[in-house]
Amino acid sequence: MSKKSIFDAITIGFALFAMFFGAGNIILPPIIGLFTEGSWTSAVSGFSITAILAPFLGIVAVLISGDEFTDLGKRINSTLGWVLATAIILSIGPFVAIPRTAATTYEIGVLAIWPDFSATISSIVFFGITLVLSISPSRVVDIIGKYLTPLLLVLLVTMVVIGIANPIDTSGLVNTTYKDPFRLGFSEGYQTMDVLASVIYAGIIISAVKAAGYVSLKEKTKVTYMAGGVAISCLLFIYGGLVYLGATSGYEMTDNIKRTDLLLHISHGLLGSYGTIALSLCIALACLTTAIALVCATGTFFSQLTKGKLGYKTIVIITCISSGILAVKGVDNIIDYAAPFLGIIYPITLTLIIYMVAFGKRVKRRAPFVAAIATTTIIALIQFSSFISFKYDFISYSESSASFIKSLPLNDYDVPWLIPSALAFFIVYLFDKLFFKQQVIID
Known part of the structure; x- marks a missing residue:
């Protein structure tokens, strides 16, 4: 195993982690920990199956079939495969997931620091950055894997390590209040919707592996699995850490707990006055990396679907504009x-x-x-x-x-x-x- 293959696998693995790790992935785990308290490890086990293993299997399924999701769709019917692929890309793309990244950044990241900031301006800035960083598909994995992900990981790991070393309140760990923590984690893992994203991201990841020089099926499979191992390890550590932070948050349970309030409580309790800024940066980076990957995937897919009649850059611009308009409507x-x-x-x-x-x-x-x-x-x-x-x-x-x-x-x-x-x-x-x-x- 060469140093180059290890370095490439780490870079691509970091990119895959960041593609999967959107804002929803930050919001979900802490409240699972809050509900399960002393049984938080069981909840992590359930969550890992649907939020980590299942999405990785999406990458593997495409790799077994070929290089793109449409190759996987051939198992049912080529035409129906394209129809399903179109429905998925629209769902996790310009209709839902991409606008949601910008809306989440605004509602959690921006408003926490600037309460009177305009949603329209926030959307314009967010998609302006997204457009610049996604306009060249060949550079997407490098931009995310080498620059944005390390910064995101540093912020998240810092919060998790501080929370493990100096938990806010461990009294909840002696109690087990939720009767089936594994099922709660298992069900909540669906909410990340990363399974849908995985079959689309697979094409980006496999293309990045091939662009790095691994063309044969054996080499391509090996590096893809190595990159998947890096992404899985990062996701497991961060998810487990965030669930633990929720379990030791000492946050009062009420009938209408807001996930964002719980996150702000944890970040402020661990990092003091800098907690809000750190959380805002985490949310912004998580949303931005996901948005870039999804915009890139949308541009590539529809360019292929129209056989080049609509160029990649044209679709990316249209996607950013339409997503920016929908984002102003808000997450709910x-x-x-x-x-x-x-x-x-x-x-x-x-x-x-x-x-x-x-x-x-x-x-x-x-x-x-x-x-x-x-x-x-x-x-x-x-x-x-x-x-x-x-x-x-x-x-x-x-x-x-x-x-x-x-x-x-x-x-x-x-x-x-x-x-x-x-x-x-x-x-x-x-x-x-x-x-x-x-x-x-x-x-």
């Missing part, structure tokens, strides 16, 4: 209109990842993957229709569909589709193999 409004649609796209994407990683190298037939995806889609649509029915007071349908979803195994872990999709996969695989032996398989 963005989440309100996005949540139901993400509830359909997310399980479909996770299903494709799970079955590709588990069976992609052994099962070459398309039908079992289509069956698993179709089953998950039906269940996700029932959940969506239940949400809509409840919102518009169609009580009878809402109750019946909700009752059906609750009856499915693993619903408590927010994966009611997992067992039904597995049954569909194996049944169709056996049927397909027995009765359609001459079927054309996937290359």
Whole structure:
């Protein structure tokens, strides 16, 4: 293993960490620790599965399939693969996640220091910086991995180390108030939505690995796994540290706890008057690195989709402008209109990842993957229709569909589709193999 490959893996791993680690990733862990107190390690275990392992498997799934998410989508259908990819990129791109990064920076990072600052000016500045740093796709990983991530890590590690060495209040560690901390962490990990981002980021990471000179499948896989190991290690340390800070925060639990208030309480308790500034910088850097990666991914995807008719730079400019306009609406409004649609796209994407990683190298037939995806889609649509029915007071349908979803195994872990999709996969695989032996398989 050469020094160059180690250095490249660290740089790309830092970039991958920063791409995943947005503002939501800072906000979620402390409140998990606050709720679970003495059982915080169990909560970290659950959170790590859905917020660290599952996103990394998204990278692995694309790597198994090829170089881009559309290669993964071929397991169901090339056209449907592009449709799903478009839905994902719009969700984690200009419609939801990119505007949310700027809105979060403003509401948590900017207002904490300048309470009267204009949301419009904040959005313009944020996307001005994003545009400058993402206009050249070949430099994105270097910019994030070599410059922005180290600064972000220094701030986060400083806060975590101080919190471990001198915790604010350890009295909560002797109590275990939450009855199922693992399930809480497991469920909360979905809220990062990093699984959706992972299949898009995979193309950026794999391109960066190839640009560094690792072209053969063996070299490409090795460096990608090494970079993933770096990102996983960073995420595990930071997530675990932030959960511990929440568990030892001594913050009073009320019915309407604001995650941002808890974070400000922790940062101020650990760093005094500098805590607010440090937290604002962390939020800004976390959001900026995520926004740059997503803008870059959006530009690359739609440039490929239109076969170059829309240039990368043109799409990046349009994305920054449209995202800047939506960002002014605020985080809550963005989440309100996005949540139901993400509830359909997310399980479909996770299903494709799970079955590709588990069976992609052994099962070459398309039908079992289509069956698993179709089953998950039906269940996700029932959940969506239940949400809509409840919102518009169609009580009878809402109750019946909700009752059906609750009856499915693993619903408590927010994966009611997992067992039904597995049954569909194996049944169709056996049927397909027995009765359609001459079927054309996937290359």
